[in-house]
Amino acid sequence: MEGTLLNKKVFTATLATSVIVGSSFALAPASASTISFTDVKEDYSHYTAITELAKAGVINGYADGTFKPANEITRGQVAAILANILELDVENVENPEFTDVPTTHNYYGAIAALKQAGFINGYADNTFKPGEALTRGEMASILTKAFNLQSLNEDTLPFNDIADEDEAYVKALYDNGVTVGTTANTFSPNQNVTRGQFSTFIYKATNVDSTDDSAFNLTIMHSNDTHARTDMAPKRATAVKEVRAENPDALLIDAGDVFSGTLYFNEFQGQADLELMNYMGYDIMTFGNHEFDLGSSPEGHQALADFVEGAKFSFVSSNINFSPDAKFKGLFNDLVSSDPENGKIYSGLVKEINGEKVGFFGLTTAETKDISSPGAIVFEDYLEEAEKAVKAFEDMGVDKIVAVTHIGFDDSAEVDNDQILAKSVDGIDVIVGGHSHTQLSEPVLVDTDENGAEKEPTIIVQAYQYSDYLGTLDVSFDENGVVVDFEGQLIGLGEVADDEGALEILKPYQDQITAVEQEEIGVTLEAPLETPRVSDEGNTEQLSVRKNETILGNLITDGMLAKAKNYTDKQVIMAFQNGGGIRAAINEGPITVAEVITVLPFGNTLALMDVTGAELKAAFEASVANYPDENGGFLHVAGAKVEFDSSKPAGERIISIQYDDGTGNYVELEDNKTYTVATNAFTAKGGDGFDMFAVAYNEGRVTDLGLSDWENLVEHLKSLEAIPSEVEGRIVDVSSK
Known part of the structure; x- marks a missing residue:
């Protein structure tokens, strides 16, 4: 068809x-x-x-x-x-x-x-x-x-x-x-x-390609924010082989955040992913913020240094100074190389493809110092370093330039993002991006500068997250190195067959993960943590995780709030979790890793969001709008108390939202005041119909910390002296009092 x-x-x-x-x-x-x-x-x-x-x-x-x-x-x-x-x-x-x-x-x-x-x-x-x-x-x-x-x-x-x-x-x-x-x-x-x-x-x-035969054509395959979804690598390997069968010169690039997110990273600290990336034949990678997550561990960045040294490809990083960390001595080269070595980091590198030279440089978000653990490693101004990289390439006679970035397509404008980079720095032809987990189903063309004046084209691509896609880009340059034509797509990997060679590499890692999933986390329940649904047999009180406060919902949000407060200097006033994302109960007895993953199976990550009191009130109105019917967007909450009146019309039900001001006193939200809150990335991006959060996300008011929701829950459960046995009245329908 x-x-x-x-x-x-x-x-x-x-x-x-x-x-x-x-x-x-x-x-x-x-x-x-x-x-x-x-x-x-x-x-x-x-x-x-x-x-x-x-x-x-x-x-x-x-x-x-x-x-x-x-x-x-x-x-x-x-x-x-x-x-x-x-x-x-x-x-x-x-x-x-x-x-x-x-x-x-x-x-x-x-x-x-x-x-x-x-x-x-x-x-x-x-x-x-x-x-x-x-x-x-x-x-x-x-x-x-x-x-x-x-x-x-x-x-x-x-x-x-x-x-x-x-x-x-x-x-x-x-x-x-x-x-x-x-x-x-x-x-x-x-x-x-x-x-x-x-x-x-x-x-x-x-759109039939009418490009002059004399033009130079470059094909790029790209991934980003795979976050240790290592079990998807065999599908990615198949897609890579299929693209290379059509174009053997296609480059394979990763825009960062290979680290953190699943048991594969917890157990193997990037080595499982690295072995599969080497197998696929990656050419270039830049660093994501989560590559620095282990910096506060006793071993520091040893796992990252091992990852770099073991790579059969090169790394580009123009705005990170690794020199203060001795673990990277001999691995970091603050220069642009035309003869890069595998397992080394360069400010930029030049590759010759079919007789033409192409320059590549890397950028990582400055937010890393706030949302990860880089330690002594220094992050420099991304626009200044990009200008230096472009000039270095041009001085070498290289007029086709690719930025491999982990700064986000539309992330916080006051910090860094790809669109500002494209508009502000002349000479960048392609941006292969990551960090914002953006699904750019088609490449984005930027042909105006920050003042709205016409500029030479810059093409931006990004391939969503979690190895759901392999991105491809075909770009053509004229004799002056200017982009004259391009096309790209995201290849969905869900239905792609697994590559047999990659499966063989994965198997020993996979076997070990299966064993770890059955391990107990060291917490025993005297009573189950339930997720009741109205349809459940025996639910005589018609309680539901999708319309009522639950102990499990409270535990999840308590863990989110505690973790978020450790990752920012801002006052995080509350955390909330959509009831539809809590998928299973935990039975009494010892809790296993697998049980926790079953509760939160979607691989969600923790996000910080700056929102007004009015936006929060609108969100909680949406949360209880269906009450007493169930709603996947019903919000469980920590750090706040919500009162509503279900006898009133939907949209007019919220009576009061109070939050802990940090001293144990609960104070009322103010409509015009901006607050920092924590939630999962799904909700922060507007999932479950939270349009007010989608606006915040689109305006760059959301920061995805990339921290696994189930890991947060495990950590919180292990920190408790006792598991609560009752709800606390965090969400109350005043009409039922």
Whole structure:
């Protein structure tokens, strides 16, 4: 079936003007920042094409906010779209003399211009039939002519339903990736084309690679924030091999935070991941903040030094000075090298690829000193160090430059992030990023500077988190080292087959982890820690972890609050956990590691968030809005007391929210005051419908500490002299008193 092109190339200037493709369409195209259609969701196969063309003003939706992608597109509408894209003169045209297209017809100018250019024809009866649906065969002929597409080889088409007169047109589309057919063996030339399908056809046709053969092409595979999801490495290895089979020169880069997050790191301190990264053939890595998590341990950064020394690839780090830590003596080189060694750290390095030199440098967020344990290691200003790196490369005659960063795509602007880097430092062509766990399904183009003036393009990519994806980027440079074309995608690894060689490497580590999961944490329960649900048999009081305070919820949030307070100088006033994220009870008796992981199975991490009192009140209104019905977004809380009145309408139920001011006194939240709170990253990013938190996240008011939720719970349980046996009245419905 046809699908969207999961890439973003530089759109041509011909997509700058708008066209109205039907009298029922909205007359004013939406601005690029507000394009959305109620019936075109992100998981829809034609989503990318529709939204990109709409942003460019090529197509519009209907007045009711829909796009109606399943509706068939007419020949007249297609003529209007193409005439606009091709910038044809629709005023000074020869009359094509179609009997059903008078000069007063809405599409007269467009149809006449396309006929005059030789891109379309009418029917034998001298009609054009502008109101009839476009067929796939007609589409092939029109697009091939309009975009001058050519067959690229002599291969036979796989389709068995193509007439001889259509074969050349379909072949041109197929060779250029505009169509894959309706099945492996059929093209279905007589099938009508829908609005969604045509959006994809036109989007792909405008993005056919027309790069000069003399341009230099660079392919990058990238990962970031894998956080010791070591069991996903065999799938990543398969994807890497598949990309290299198509492009043997593709580089493999990691943007940091290999450390911390699972038992694999707890047990092996990066060595399991390193063995698999060496197996996959990584080329370059920069450091994430969590690479420095062990700095306060008795061994200090010995595990990180061992990781670097054992790597069969090089590291780049321009704004970290490792010199104060003796463990990195001989490993750290504060210079740009054109002959880098494996297992060494460089400020920057140069790789020669197909005769062209490409420079790589690395940056790590300055937040590391606050959210990790770097010890004596020093973090320098990222913009100043980036400027130095670019100049060093340019002095060496290198004009193609890649920054490998762990500063976040949209993280705290007052600290550092990729978008500010791209706008502020000239000469960076590509940013391979991490830290913010951002899912950039398509590369992001930055072509204006901090003042809004036009600049040479910088492409930013990031591949989400936890080895869920392998990112790919193909970028083309002109003879001056300027990006002229690019495309990229995220390869989902969930359904990818495991690589057998990687499985063999993983197995001994995996066997040891299985044994560790059965280990007891040293805490014994005299009574179970329950997670009641209304549907549970025997739940006669209709209690639920999704609408009532529970002992387990209190323990989880107490641990979150205690951990958060150790990671910032700010006053963290409370912590909260969504009830939907608490997935299992813990039975009485000795607690095992596996039991705790079953309670919090999603691999969530601890996040700090700066929010106003008003935003917190809105969040707790959402928390109890469904009461007495269950709600996955019901918030368990530590450090605060919440009173609500379920007899009042949803949205008007919160009576009071008080927090401990640090002296044991509880004081009321103030709407206009900003507070620091702790929660899990899922909730902090707006999960469970917490839109006010999504706003905070998008504004850079969230810092993901990357600390595992289940590990926090284990640590807290082990710190207690006794496990509580009752709830404390942290969340109270006053109407039930």
